[in-house]
Amino acid sequence: MSILEIVILLPLLAALAVCLGAPARLVSVGSAMVNLGLMLGAATKFKAVAGELAFTSSRVVLDNPSINFAVGMDGTSLILGLLTALVTLAAVWQIADDRPPIYHTASQLIAAGAFGAFLCTDLFFLYAFHELALIPTFLMIALHGRADEAARKAVAWKATLYLGAGSLVLLAGLGWLVLEYSGGQKLTFDLNALRAMAATNPLPAEKQGIIFFVLLLGFGTLVSLFPLHSWAAPAYATAPVPVAMLHAGVLKKFGLYGLIQIALPLLPQGPHVPWVQKALLLMLLGNILVVGFVTIAQKSLDRILGNSSVMHMGYIFLGIAAGTELALRGAVLLMFAHGVSIALLFALAGRLRNQLGTLELAKLGGLASHAPVFAILFAFGAFASIGLPGLANFAGEVLVFLGAFGAEGGTTFGPLQWTVVLALWGVVMSAVYMLRAYRDIFQGSATTGLFMNDPSLFQRLPLILLAAALLIAGCCPWLLLDLLKTAPVP
């Protein structure tokens, strides 16, 4: 039995145990800790070998069409697995004791789905695990969201419809891909077999472009690619804190992961077909610039965080659009960094709302004097999100920008380079809304009479864990980048 199978099964078992009445917090936090330990152990043992997966195992589930429960990981899956383990631990740790056990069940199910999606190498299970994670997300938003019943149900339905439709488009694209590469023979969903076939027998470029575009729409909806993004911000603003942390931090990365691990290796020319490239660049600029302006206009912290999370996806799409090794490594690093920073921010915002009952910037102020530790932790998340050097996001963004700008030998100045130039303004926008939010919440005088205190040491631990991850990945990005030597290079 591969260690990866244990990592996938453990949260499922934990969810089942909590469902059957086991002490929720103990089981949930315990299994998350074990999983983080397992992933760290796997990371230390992991040796990057080009074209090979580590910790593989495969069990036949159906002969023809051939479906296997196959797991395995390369650097990209490892980094996302680490991200999942990290955010899951923080998310279940910060669930308050008075919450019903369904909080833990749902969080563990989402974690299991994310682990499965990142660690399975069979398209069938990869897709299936992501769907598995979506259901508890909807249920939690609809049942325990932070709005009155009609409003949160509307938000949940909207997200369900968007993500359900996106999943169907994705299914169609994946099915098409499998059919094309199986070439009239036995169908296989095995990612490695498909990659081998794509290397020996590539499709014509125009067809690659079309399939890539279908996959882009499918995966893109899941990652809130402009203009398919409008479900995301309200869903995050409404979702219970652990669900927002896990979805925005981890699960959403599945779409990007799919583009990097499935679409790019199988359709290497897809993103370079001119019309596909133009469409992708326009959409990602929509993410960065349009949603950037929308974010600046927001007046409450949860809306800012929700929209900023949508906006930052644009940079990762830029890395995918560039497709160079440098840009892709940056994109993977940025996925990790964004996941940790947004999870930290959502956790803090949730705490803020719990204590003060509001997240309206106009009503907050001067909190730093009462809660200095809280303010520092928030600063970590906010500054990471802006892209301050020394925190994880910076390294990722720089690599993406350099990689994208230097694409095509760095001699031309085409649409990609123009996009980089425009996208750089996104960094300024991030600074505008994040610094303003920080100033409004923590500085000035607390004239409104709202008062909050610092979290206790025990409650601080998961937050410190996330902040430390940001700092470590920011100061020593090679720790993660070295794992990516085997990253798929188109």
Next chain:
Amino acid sequence: MSVFAVEIFLVLLGVGLLCLEALLPSVTRRAIAALSLGGTALALVLFAFADTSAAALPAFVQPFHQLDSLALFYKGFALVATLAVLWLTVENRGYLERHCPEGRHGEMFSLPPLVCAGMMWMASAKDLMTVFVCLELVTVSFYVLVAFARKSSLVLEAGVKYLILGALSTGVLVYGIAWTYGVTDSMSFDGISAALADPETPRRGALLGAAFLLAGLGFKVAAAPFHIWVPDVYQGAPLPVTTFLSVGSKAAGFVVLSRVVAAFTAAESLIRTEITTLLLIAGAATILLGSLPALFQTSVKRLLAYSSISHAGYLLLALAAAPTARHDLSSAGVTAFYLGTYLPMTVLGFLVLSVLRQNGVGDDLRDLAGLGRRQPFLALAATLGFASLAGLPLTAGFMGKLLVFLGLVDHAAWAALTCAVIGAAAGFYYYLRPVLAMYSGSPATAEPIKLSTATRAVLFALVAAIIVIGVYPRSLQAPLKSAGTTAVHASH
């Protein structure tokens, strides 16, 4: 012991129970129920150990009986479905006692074994004559079962509707059989497909016969445009009967359809393209006409009725997509696989409704409010059942839909595929509504719902079946593997 002996045993069981109920009033219903359940379970065990070679059949049956893997699969299916329905009848005894004259409902236990024998025979049919006789045995029993609890006006309405439309469809079917016989000069599937490969055979006559045949069978499986009766009859009929209609009657219709379509669409058939197109159109229309009205239903029972219609559409599409090299399953195999996934999730849905009704909970969406708190296990099981009906991955329902979709893609049936996808997308909405209802809102009464150990065990078995098929589809695919090829060969 041959398979045929098991079928004879079931007939004797049914007739024996009828006599017992009629002649010895002192025998309690409890005893009859136990005999019926025990007898059917015994038949299942006997079937599992029976000699499945054709040589084991008595000589006089051999010309009319085939025992390919498809036939064996459907025989097992019929037995399991009948057992499930008998169990549901036990669950619903309160309702039946209230709505049957003098509370007598012994025939509810003696008719299902007869229906089961009819379905098992039908699975082995080699000619239209056997098909017709078996189909009538099943349908006539259903006329009685649907109208059984006749003190309720809803039941009477359902009974009359089912009787009239059933009789009409039988007429249409006979007309189709007559035309087919007249044109091909044969009743057997082998003879029909041989005649259709002959360019001398009048094509239009064959088409007319095929159209009537398919229309007649379309009534039985609730294919559009012959599906109108379904919601009313399903809503009115007692729950166990609705389940039987939804699972058993549908499977019976589809096993016959598999045979008929295989004969009509054999490789050199004159009418192959037309029949395939007809099935694609009917399938796509059935999906849309089943799933779009389902969006607006507030009664869970009616919701399941519309769901049953839309599933018939997927099954028709499975039949239309003929076998290719990249499947281990033929179109008939995929159809059987889909029915295999359909059985546990549908029975689960109706079982949940039965339990609720026994506890005085209505079948309106509003009545489900707070069920998650009143009976967490029941709500969890229902959630998985609905997830599977919707076709979420890792449940049985997804595997069935996946195979159907792959077949359609293989045959470039894009329009039908689009309709199927629309139906599936609509399904996500209407199947998740009851789930959401169960977990939100507060119950009208906080009193917990009690589940007997036996009910719990049955629920658990159904949930396990849904997950096992969803995660390890090989378990259902293996017995069907040679099904398609034999079915096609048989028709040559």
